[in-house]
């Protein structure tokens with residue numbers, strides 16, 4: 370007799386699971402075969418891959434799986450190298466030697482993906498933004514506080530961009546400059562004093578254990594000033610040796626006091642928001658708020674606090690007559706004039722949040738990389754300091770740097786551009802073609818089928834010998850310094866408009882700030898901030914590597930530091946996996962070998 374209960378209990382789920390497995394396998398093999406057939410018919414090379422396209426989980430976990438695939442015999446796992454999210458960084462652009470092409474397909478289940486590191490193709494794709502739109506899926510979670518310019522596409526993006534670009538103006542840049550001076554001074558003071566606040570003996574300054582933590586702190590402070598006119602104070606005691614600072618101490622000095630409505634200061638909410646960001650982005654707010662785990666509830670508290678502070682700041686800016694030129698003030702003003710009826714407070718908060726997010730870790734990791742590179746290349750550090758000395762030599766007693774000094778920072782800008790070229794904080798720009806398209810690659814027309822994912826590979830493009838010469842993996846700031854009277858050739862893009870005679874690379878060859886219509890809004894902001902901070906940090910101090918043990922030679926310390934510079938993984942931005950310890954020592958007491 371048929372046991373209907375067992376049939377229902379086991380049979381129905383079994384049929385359901387079997388149907389799902391079969392339909393997945395059908396989808397897997399039909400799309401894989403179709404993609405392979407397409408790849409074989411295309412004029413550019415194609416590599417077959419066997420993991421589903423657009424799988425975020427595989428993409429994120431690919432660096433951890435890579436050693437397993439690499440260990441497989443007979444090169445069976447070789448294809449996985451092309452799936453690894455940082456493939457061009459990790460395998461030093463292996464497609465260039467293996468496929469002999471700067472544009473190629475990976476063809477696998479789900480369809481083909483186009484990988485691009487040719488400047489002309491990049492330019493074509495970046496400028497045809499309606500045909501090759503930004504993939505917004507990877508960014509969707511960044512709309513956690515509201516829709517914004519990073520997460521939107523099409524006409525919504527145009528509307529956001531119209532409101533959010535004007536605030537990045539010269540008035541805001543001079544504000545960034547002034548805030549960077551103030552925070553740079555506070556930072557170097559705290560790096561060079563002992564725990565009691567006494568000046569350290571030259572050459573015996575404290576070790577900075579967690580450089581990224583402090584570059585993240587300084588960039589967050591500058592952002593708070595330039596975005597909201599909020600001053601975030603530094604702790605007065607030495608901070609170098611720890612990666613935590615007393616929030617009580619800084620809260621007491623903050624310009625934004627805790628009111629009855631709040632359980633934490635603005636600085637605490639912002640600091641914690643950045644610390645817990647991954648979880649706040651990944652998990653829905655209802656889940657975090659109602660979780661039995663206290664730390665998850667605390668994460669949601671930080672997000673709620675941030676939102677409440679932002680509403681208060683918006684109201685404050687709406688009621689204020691004068692403007693200091695901060696980003697929030699400009700957005701509030703623009704939306705009152707232009708978009709009163711349709712623009713929401715949520716959109717203002719969403720955009721301010723995304724400015725903090727986009728401008729925080731990118732700038733901080735660039736600063737971190739540059740400081741380590743200067744410690745590894747003392748000859749470049751000397752050039753930076755000569756430039757700083759020559760800017761100061763024109764000053765009278767008691768005079769301070771002003772925004773007019775920014776265009777004089779030529780070598781420092783070259784240092785930033787070379788750091789961004791060699792170690793870009795983001796390694797790809799995801800695009801998508803919804804409809805069928807074509808593009809031109811070296812005179813050939815290449816067909817792009819509908820629903821194609823495109824990866825503009827920043828590392829490969831910025832290490833392409835066609836544009837960067839025979840030594841693209843070499844860190845060499847001087848490649849950006851052009852002789853007086855330099856005239857940029859046609860079809861180049863100007864990367865540093867404020868400085869004279871800086872290399873203008875071929876259009877589409879330098880992508881650290883992206884290119885085309887969706888290029889970075891905060892490029893000038895980041896350049897002014899970086900240059901000013903470097904000028905302040907290295908005026909009276911030099912940065913040097915900390916050797917492990919008395920017997921370690923400087924060259925050994927340098928080789929280890931450079932190996933760590935290469936060892937990076939992508940999260941929101943590309944991060945170094947290991948820390949490099951440095952020390953800021955008074956000029957003249959350095960222990961690195963090359964001093965002419």
Ligand code: HEM
Nearest residue numbers: 518519724727728731732881882883887889890891894895
């Ligand atoms: C060294 C520092 C920086 C780097 C390397 C950088 C890089 C980039 C890149 C590559 C993109 C394009 C992302 C994509 O399309 O997928 C981008 C977009 C953006 N960046 Fe930056 N960025 C930096 C600093 C900043 C700062 C300081 C701000 C603001 C304060 C900022 C605001 C933005 C915004 C709003 C966008 C979106 C533009 C749009 O989609 O229309 N960035 N940035």
